[in-house]
Amino acid sequence: MPVSPLFRPIDVAPAYQKVAEAIEREIVNGRIKPGDPIGTEHDLVRQFGVNRSTIREGIRVLEEGGLISRDSSRRLHACLPRYSKLASRLSRALVLHEVTFRELYEASMTLEVASIEGAVERATEANLAELDDNLARSEAVVSDPAALAECDAEFHVLVAKASQNRVLQLAREPAAQLFYPTTEMIVTGVTEGGPRLVAAHRHLIDAIRRHDREAGVLWTRRHLQDWRRGFEKIASLDRSVEHMYMEHAQAARHR
Amino acid sequence: MPVSPLFRPIDVAPAYQKVAEAIEREIVNGRIKPGDPIGTEHDLVRQFGVNRSTIREGIRVLEEGGLISRDSSRRLHACLPRYSKLASRLSRALVLHEVTFRELYEASMTLEVASIEGAVERATEANLAELDDNLARSEAVVSDPAALAECDAEFHVLVAKASQNRVLQLAREPAAQLFYPTTEMIVTGVTEGGPRLVAAHRHLIDAIRRHDREAGVLWTRRHLQDWRRGFEKIASLDRSVEHMYMEHAQAARHR
DNA sequence: TTCCGTCCCTTTGTCCGACAAAGTTAGAGC
């Protein structure tokens, strides 16, 4: 009969997973720093003592996870996972889970308000300069819905960046990516949409510059409510996010 | 001399990426539904006309992305990306970006408050039953820091679930996963930590049941402030999230 | 000496074929 636990459960996993985990460990705990080369596939074959096919499968896993990538000459090196790529994965998941625009709207209201509060408190001159630049470009394309929608998406990324809170930055991104395609549709359909959008941005920049939290929150709410009113003219908030949005997300990811 | 654009840029990508993209497209636009079988590797070899090694590399990409997985008999089928797995990726990214606990705290304050507001408004009887069950289990392990920390993490997942907002659920997860390991440390170090934590949970459930938004927000804030006070006894809020937390995240992912 | 082009080597992406282990299916035997 079994006495004391003499054996521990053995870790049974395919070799390619172990390869991926081993490299991931080294990156995550900092022994391999972002930018460091990983070595060639042949190097890894020698180090791990497995076949090159096995190594390559492990590499694919890490590549998709954003932990390693290949530079211009296709050499492997560790890298910092890009927020936008990770957010794309999340957006994709939200679409597959068929979340509704109502959920999107409610979550964004929270996240964008938190972003502006952080920005009002901590935006730097560099942040403001970026926002000013974005505003100028927005004004130039106010009658081009597609370009304006892109500017709008960028604007809110910049606000989140100005909050100096990267957790917030990352948390708001997936929902924002799903908003983006609708903005274009709304601005196209609502005559006053473009100018109102740009005006809201102007007020937001102003609030950030004056460290006026009240105004920042107020205009963020208005801005989102504008989106909502515009959206409800073309569809119900309870409609699930359509699959077509994925095409936008995919196009963006490959850009 | 070139006249009108006669040719479009050709899509040059490795075959394994194209395989992955082709399957991803079918899943995302709904032609393959979650749960549907993908077919054997040999099937895919025939359909795509490439080598099995190439197919396998493509499969690894999709597997890591959470779009497909293998069932008990290792057969491939499409599936809904799991939030917790995606959140692990994000947590890992946050660690690598060396975010501080201050960022984590600030973002969580926003996200957890939003969760409780949603829960107060929309929690179902089933949600409350789950929360009650969690509370009972928490009370049973109040003096076991590791078990209590696990219960705490689950509690907040349940609150987010009760908000019926999946975007919020997903957005709060990465930060929450990084909180989790600290809870154990804090409860271990602070004598009153365990009982206070359980008491807060009790008040939160109560607030949800009575649809008392004020109380819900209040106790969520207190609960987080308790965490903060406890944390500041052992480290500075401005310390970056340590690499050691990844071990927790990884262990959780493989469970 | 510096710049440039060529040749060679390395690396990646892909292919082919093979085999053991584990799971599945079909059929024999009761």
Add this chain to the structure above:
DNA sequence: GCTCTAACTTTGTCGGACAAAGGGACGGAA
């Protein structure tokens, strides 16, 4: 009808192979 076994399938891994593209070294021209 049920069980047990023997094929058959499928996955994970291996070894080797080759074309294309990039990098580096080498030598020649300005």
